[in-house]
Amino acid sequence: MKHLLLRLSELDARAGDELRVIGFFDALLQNGADLDRLLIEAARLAECPVGVSVPGLGVRRRVSADGGTPNGPADPDARKLGLANGGEVWIERRGPAYPIDAMLIERFAIACAAVLGRRDPGPAFGDPALVELVLSAAVDEAGRCRALKLLGLRPDRPVQVFAVAGDASGLGGRAARLGELHGVVVSGPPWPDALASTSSRVGVSPRVPSASAARAWHQARTALRFAGPGELWGRVVHWERLGGFALLAEHLPYEAAGGSPDVAALDRLAEGANGESVLATLDAFAASDSIRRTAARLYIHRTSVAARLARAESELGFPVQSAQGRARLTLALTLRRLGEHPSAGEIRRGA
Numbered sequence: 001m002k003h004l005l006l007r008l009s010e011l012d013a014r015a016g017d018e019l020r021v022i023g024f025f026d027a028l029l030q031n032g033a034d035l036d037r038l039l040i041e042a043a044r045l046a047e048c049p050v051g052v053s054v055p056g057l058g059v060r061r062r063v064s065a066d067g068g069t070p071n072g073p074a075d076p077d078a079r080k081l082g083l084a085n086g087g088e089v090w091i092e093r094r095g096p097a098y099p100i101d102a103m104l105i106e107r108f109a110i111a112c113a114a115v116l117g118r119r120d121p122g123p124a125f126g127d128p129a130l131v132e133l134v135l136s137a138a139v140d141e142a143g144r145c146r147a148l149k150l151l152g153l154r155p156d157r158p159v160q161v162f163a164v165a166g167d168a169s170g171l172g173g174r175a176a177r178l179g180e181l182h183g184v185v186v187s188g189p190p191w192p193d194a195l196a197s198t199s200s201r202v203g204v205s206p207r208v209p210s211a212s213a214a215r216a217w218h219q220a221r222t223a224l225r226f227a228g229p230g231e232l233w234g235r236v237v238h239w240e241r242l243g244g245f246a247l248l249a250e251h252l253p254y255e256a257a258g259g260s261p262d263v264a265a266l267d268r269l270a271e272g273a274n275g276e277s278v279l280a281t282l283d284a285f286a287a288s289d290s291i292r293r294t295a296a297r298l299y300i301h302r303t304s305v306a307a308r309l310a311r312a313e314s315e316l317g318f319p320v321q322s323a324q325g326r327a328r329l330t331l332a333l334t335l336r337r338l339g340e341h342p343s344a345g346e347i348r349r350g351a
Contacts, residue, residue, distance in 0.1 A: 007210075014208040017099070017100045018103040019188060020056065020099055020100040021045070021100055021103045021104050021107055022103070023107065024041075024045060024107075025042075025107040025110070025111040025213075025283070026296055027155075028041055028111060029049055029111055029114055029115070033115070034115065034154060035052070035061060035096065035112070035115050035116065035155070036060070036061070036063075036116055036157065036187070038108075038111055038112065039051070039052065039061050039062075039063040039104070040063050040067045040116050042063075042068065042104075042108050043063045043064060043065050043067065044065060045104065046065070046091050046093065046101075046104055047065050048064075048065055048091060048092055048093040048094070049062060049064045049065065049070045049074075049075075049091075049092040049179075050062070050063060050089070050090065050091050050092065050108065050154075051063070051064065051074055051078075051090050052083075052087065052088070052089045052090075052112050053087050053091070054086065054094040054116060055082065055086065055169075055170060056089030057087070058118065058169075058170075058171075058172050058173060058174065058175065059172060060170075060172040060174075060194055062074060063269075069074030070092070073196075074090070074092060075094070076092065077099065078090040078091060078093075079091045079093065079101060079105060080105075081105045081106065081109045081220040082109075082223065083109055083112065083113050084090055084113060085176055085195075086118075087104060087112075089109045089112050090105070091104065091108070091110050092104050100171070104256060126178035128177065128178070130147045130151050130174070130176075131147075131151070131174055131175065131176035131183055131185060132176065132178060132183075133146075133147035134147045134148055134159075134185050134210075135161065135178070135183050135185070135213055135216075135217040136172075136211050136213055136214060137214040137215075138220075139214070141211050144210060144213060145210070146170055146183075146343065148187075148210055149297070151174045151185070152174070152220075153174065153185065153187040153210075154187060154346055155210050156210075157187045157210065158207045158208060158210070158214065159185055159186060159207070159208065159209075159210050159213055160173075160185075160186045160187075160205055160206070160207045160208075161183065161184065161185055161189050161204075161205040161213060161216040161217050161219075161220045161258065162175075162182075162183070162184035162186065162202050162203065162204055162205075162217070162220055163181050163182075163183060163200040163202070163217065163220035163221040163223070163224040164181060164182040164183075164184060164200050164201070164202050164203075164205040165180075165181055165200060165202075165227070165306070166182075166184050166198075166199065166200030166201060166226060167198070167199070167200050167335070168182035168184055168196070168200065170194055170198065171184050171186070171194050171198065171202075172184075172186055172194055173185050173186035173187065174186075181221070183217060183220075183222070183342045185209075185213065195236045196236075198235070198236065199235070199236050200235070201224060201227040201228060201236075202224065202227060202235065202236045202237070203219075203225070203226075203227060203237055203239065204220060204223060204224065204236060204237065204238045204239065205217070205219040205220040205223070205225030205239050206219065206238075206239060206240045219239040220239065222239060222242075222246055222249050222250060223237040223238060223239040223242060223246075224237065224341070225249050225337070225341045226242065226245070226249070226334065226337055227340050228322070228337055228341075229283050230279075230280060230283035230284070231283060231287040231288075231297060231310065232283045232284075232286050232287045232330065232333055232334070233337065245334060248334070249338055252335075252338065254338075254339070255337070257335050257336075257338040257339035258335070258339035260331075260332060260335050262316060262328065262331070262332035262335070263332055263335050263339065265315050265316045265317070266282075266316075266332055266333065267278065267318075267326075267336070268315055269282075269312060269315050275309065278308050280297060280298065280319070281294065281305055281309065281312075282308075282309075282312055282329060283333060283340075284298050285299045285305070285309065285326070285329070286326060286329050286330045287331075289326075289340065291305045291306055291309070291321075305332070309321065316329070316332075
């Protein structure tokens with residue numbers, strides 16, 4: 001092979017490099033590299049972010065040249081190559097393409113197809129019993145490791161857990177319906193694009209060792225209670241961004257959340273004329289810090305915002321534009337949201 005490479009290099013300077021690319025990916029496959037390792041090594045070889053997406057298998061990965069997760073969405077001008085199973089791989093190289101890019105993406109696609117082909121994908125939504133074992137607090141570490149392996153996930157990699165109310169397809173990982181929710185276990189680099197585009201309510205746990213998956217499931221369900229329409233919390237809520245509000249959700253009984261007089265006042269506003277518009281304005285105002293920014297978020301005139309705030313203040317009984325008033329409004333809106341959704345311990349979860 002060494003003499004062949006030298007001879008090919010004399011005939012075509014790129015031929016030797018292209019054969020080295022082939023050998024590089026062949027060696028990864030022969031050594032049993034999984035999908036995460038394959039992407040990390042491919043990104044290092046390419047010296048730019050690479051990615052793979054196979055919606056039918058719930059696979060979405062993107063890795064930067066340093067082995068981490070790139071910031072922001074994928075480059076829309078990335079060089080892409082389709083896979084036979086309906087997915088695609090891509091290389092996000094900025095500037096001129098390298099001479100070996102064509103061979104690199106071709107062998108990258110072949111290697112991804114080979115790795116995905118040797119996985120047992122199971123049902124499209126994963127095996128509910130295995131996902132339940134991974135997320136159950138009653139399962140020991142050995143049982144959780146076996147379940148992760150059967151799901152095609154590596155027990156030595158951190159996991160992130162999503163609690164989803166609604167459609168969980170397109171979020172990657174392994175998912176199954178558990179009670180009234182979908183539980184999703186994600187290993188490897190996170191995929192922020194999928195969370196940004198989902199229309200479902202989603203609670204997201206921190207990335208934790210796989211041994212802590214049960215706790216992560218609890219955290220994800222706690223975060224889910226805050227998720228909903230509006231800008232104050234949004235449809236996708238990360239537990240680690242809740243701070244002290246997580247304690248509020250953990251320890252406040254479900255029935256007690258609506259007992260505040262301020263929440264009762266919000267309910268009266270909701271039941272009145274244009275109630276949804278008034279509450280949407282209060283939500284946007286709590287998420288911003290001025291009438292001007294609120295108007296820009298809602299695409300309405302500032303006078304309309306001021307009129308709705310004045311109407312709300314007359315019902316609430318306190319000014320919402322002061323620092324204390326905005327904090328009180330934020331708490332009232334949050335308590336109302338928590339009163340709409342059961343706590344993590346009260347959700348029928350099957351795990």
